[in-house]
Amino acid sequence: MKNYVLIGIILAFTGCDSAAPSVWQSNPGYTDAGQTDSYTGYSEFGSDAGAAPEQADSPYEEADEEPDEEQLDAPAEADQAPVKKLVLASTKVSRCNGNQVDADTVKELIALSDTSQPLSLLDIKARIDGIAARFGACEDRRGLFAEVYRVITRRALETLDDGVLQYNGWGEDFIIDFAERYLFNLRLHLVGGKPNYGWQRYYSLAQMDNVSMTRVAVTGMVVHLAIDLPYCLVDIDTKEKHKPDYFLFGDKLGEGAEELIEALDEVYGAQANDMLRGFFLGKWVDGLFGAETTTNLSFQTIRLKSWNNRWFLQKWWGGPIAKSEMSASFWTIDAILAGLDASGVLDDD
Numbered sequence: 001m002k003n004y005v006l007i008g009i010i011l012a013f014t015g016c017d018s019a020a021p022s023v024w025q026s027n028p029g030y031t032d033a034g035q036t037d038s039y040t041g042y043s044e045f046g047s048d049a050g051a052a053p054e055q056a057d058s059p060y061e062e063a064d065e066e067p068d069e070e071q072l073d074a075p076a077e078a079d080q081a082p083v084k085k086l087v088l089a090s091t092k093v094s095r096c097n098g099n100q101v102d103a104d105t106v107k108e109l110i111a112l113s114d115t116s117q118p119l120s121l122l123d124i125k126a127r128i129d130g131i132a133a134r135f136g137a138c139e140d141r142r143g144l145f146a147e148v149y150r151v152i153t154r155r156a157l158e159t160l161d162d163g164v165l166q167y168n169g170w171g172e173d174f175i176i177d178f179a180e181r182y183l184f185n186l187r188l189h190l191v192g193g194k195p196n197y198g199w200q201r202y203y204s205l206a207q208m209d210n211v212s213m214t215r216v217a218v219t220g221m222v223v224h225l226a227i228d229l230p231y232c233l234v235d236i237d238t239k240e241k242h243k244p245d246y247f248l249f250g251d252k253l254g255e256g257a258e259e260l261i262e263a264l265d266e267v268y269g270a271q272a273n274d275m276l277r278g279f280f281l282g283k284w285v286d287g288l289f290g291a292e293t294t295t296n297l298s299f300q301t302i303r304l305k306s307w308n309n310r311w312f313l314q315k316w317w318g319g320p321i322a323k324s325e326m327s328a329s330f331w332t333i334d335a336i337l338a339g340l341d342a343s344g345v346l347d348d349d
Contacts, residue, residue, distance in 0.1 A: 096138035105134050106190055113187035115180045124179045128153050136267040141206040144213055145220025147267055151260050152253055159252040165245045173236040181228040198223030198330055212346040213270035215337045225302045226330045233310035250303050254280045293336055
């Protein structure tokens, strides 16, 4: 209560924007929400493809378990150096070590997830496709989110091409910055670094055989939406005028729920039908998931919270509020998913 009184005093003297959100507000107005391509070639890895990124120069610092580490902050502007171009080959040859990618493929994944040079929209698509294809070829469960993100990225690019956004430049920045946060944390994982606390949880769960693939995939989506997204919005200088475009993006992505379901089934054999239809479209199966799940685990509700947390992060006094809400939301959903998984609701069969 003392925190709220303090905030009230600050607002009384400094004033507040008319668009100020409530972090805990619900979102009743937003209830709506293939086979892998064989992208496997990368033309140039560079001599340091397998090396860990230099943390001292990195825009994201290594994270502890706490949610307020600087590595979550927006990345610094990249140097304007030539961008390495991806050359994609059509081959289905996979290199696996059991159900994980082998050491040579890890080197390729490290190169594909390198964000040290500026990336274009086409670079982003090619890299996400290449990462998903490599993990998927070995049914390496660390790639479950990459398979989801492959579909999401394609639909986001289609939305941009359709010309339905009011601010296309903002939309381009959004797609690139958002994807770079996934790529950066993937690279940290691959080189033995410390991704942010959400991605640490995702990669830990992905390597546990007793955890369902549905839980892993949804955890990846929640990490990206609840933790990465607010910082992305801050980094690209998001303003209230961008809100219609932001939620239009969400609507278009939600419409791809069936495509996501098919992709996860085709590549990994994950039966995420009921969960993803509930998550994206609000079509929860009666009596199966329960009221707590339908309230907390919703694509558009999480996106609304991230929009609100963006607003707090942009205020000099709002960082602790946003970070606390982001952490609480993530771990609440993590507990819900753990309970559903333990009860057998999320079985992959």
